[in-house]
Amino acid sequence: MSNEIGRPSESDSGAAPYNFGGEWKPSQLELDRRAARKARNRRNAAIAILSSIVVIGGLALVAVTSPGWKSLSDTFFAWAYGVEVLPKIILGFGTNVALTLIASVCVGIFGLSIALIRTSRSPALAPFRILATVYVDVFRGIPMLLVLLLVGFGIPALRIKGLTNNVLILGTLAVVITYTAYVAEVIRSGILTIHPSQRAAARSLGLSHFQSLRFVVLPQAFRRVTPPLLNDLVALIKDTGLVSILGVTDAVRAAQIASSRSFNYTPYVMAAIIFLLVTIPLTRFTDRTLRRSIERQNATGVA
Amino acid sequence: MTQPVLKVNQVRKSYGAEVVLEDISFSVPVHTATVFIGSSGSGKSTLLRCINLLDQIDDGSIELDGEDITAVDADVDKVRRKLGIVFQSFNLFPHMKVIDNITLAPMKVQGISKELARENAYKLLDRFGLHDKAENYPDRLSGGQQQRVAIIRSIAVAPRLLLLDEITSALDPVLVNEVLSTVRDLKIEGMTMVLATHEMGFAKQVADEVCFLHHGKILEWGTPTQILEAPQQRETKEFLKRVHEAGRL
C-alpha cells in the first residue's frame, strides 16, 4: 500500500529508524478531499433535520387535529393535576430505586455464583450443578408476576413464625429469584465464550483453577457480557414496578392510588415519565458500551 | 552422568481408535534442546501437550528431574510450575498489558512482590528489545512481538524446561528470524528446551538433537547434521525433500 511507505516498520521495536524530510503537510489533493467530505457531511445533516421535522411534525399534527384529541389529552395529559400528584409518585419511585439497588447487588452475587457452579467441572459440585440447572430452567421459564404472587402471598400463608410478611422484602425476594436466573445465564454464556486456550495458557503458567478464573477468564467474560447485563438492569428497574401488586407503595402504586381517586390517568403517565428519565439514559449508555465492545472485539482480531 | 531434565519412556497416546503417539522414548539433558520435526498430524503438538499434562497419556511414563509426573498422585499444578509452554497461537491475555501478562504468574504463583516482578519483567523485555511495548495491550503488537512476549511470559517463572510448539508458524519470514534469535539467546543462556517445528532453521541453529516423528513414532534421531543432511530413513528423506521444495530449509 502506497500510504504505508513512510511509516517506520513496526517489527523493528525501537525508535523510528528513518524520517522522510521534515513535518508532514497535507497535499492539495488531501485538502480538497477534506473540504468535499465536510460539505457532504453538512448536506447529510441538513437532510436528516428536514426529514425529521416533516415526519414528526406531520404525525403530531395528525394527532392534535384528530377528533378524539380533546378527551384524550384531558384524560392522560392533565398536566396541572399531574404536577399536583408528582411528589407522591416521586416518593414512591424512591422505593423502586432502593429495591433496584438492593436487588441488583444480590442478583450480581447469586448470579455469578450460579454461573460459576454451572461452568465448574469439579465432581464435588455435581449435585449443585444439577440444582443450579433446574433453578435456572424453572425461573427463566415462568412469568415474574407468578413468582411475585407465589412468594408475596404464598410465604405469609405458611404462617411460619420468624418468616417475614413484609411485602417489600418479599417483593424484593421475588425479583431477586427471577433475575438471578437471567443473570446467571448471561454470565455463564460469557464464561463459555472465552476460548479454552486462555485457560490452558493460564494453567500452564502454573495458575490454579481458581486463579485462572479470577485473573484470566472472568475479567474477559465480564467485558463481553457488560451490555447484556446492562439490558437486564434496565429490565429489572422496570419490573420493580410489578411489586405494586403486593401492595408495596412504589411509583406505580402511588399513581394507581391517585388515579383511582380522580378517575384521571395522568398520574400513570407521570409515573411512566419518571421511569423513562432513568431507563432511557441507561439504554443509551448500554448502546454505547455495546458498540464499543463490538469495536474492541473486531480490533482484537485473531490474537 | 547427571540426570536428564526430561525422560520420556515408551509413551503411547490415542484419541479413540486413532493412535497418535506410539512407543515414544527420549531424554533431554540439562542445557540442551531437542527439536521434533515431522509432517502435519505426526503428533508433535500432542507430545508437548502430554508432557505439559494438558493431555493424559495411555501408557508409558514421563519423568521430570527424575520424578514421575504421570503418576496418579503427581501434583499437576506443581509440575506445570516447572514447565513453560508457548503455543503456536500466542495466547496472550488480551485484557492485560504486556507487563501484566508477564508479571501475573511470578506474582500469583511464586508469590514475588509486584515491584520485583516488574523489575524482572523489564529486564527480560529489555533483553529482547521490547522495553517500549511494556505498557501496550497485546493487540497493538506485531505477531513476532506477541510471540516474543509469550516466550518472555513463560520464562519469567524460570521454568526447568521450556516447551515450544510451532511458535513461528503464524509468522512471516522476517518475524520468524526475530523469534528464532530470541530462542537462540535462550539456548545460549542454558535453557533446556523441547521444540516442535516446521522451521528447519530452528533444527539447524538450536538443536542438540533432532527427532523425526512419523505417524506418532520416532523414526530417526541424531544430531542436526545427521538428520538434516544425511538422513537414513526413506520417510525422513521424503519429508525433507518436501520441506526443501516448500523453501523452508
Ligand SMILES: Nc1ncnc2c1ncn2[C@@H]1O[C@H](COP(=O)(O)OP(=O)(O)OP(=O)(O)O)[C@@H](O)[C@H]1O
Ligand atoms: N483433541 C483431539 N481429539 C482427537 N484427535 C486429535 C486431537 N488432537 C489431535 N488429534 C489428532 O492427533 C493427530 C496428531 O495431531 P498433532 O496436533 O499432534 O499433530 P502435529 O504434528 O502437531 O501437526 P501440525 O504440524 O499440523 O501441528 C492428528 O491426526 C489429529 O487429528
Ligand SMILES: [Mg+2]
Ligand atoms: Mg502442532
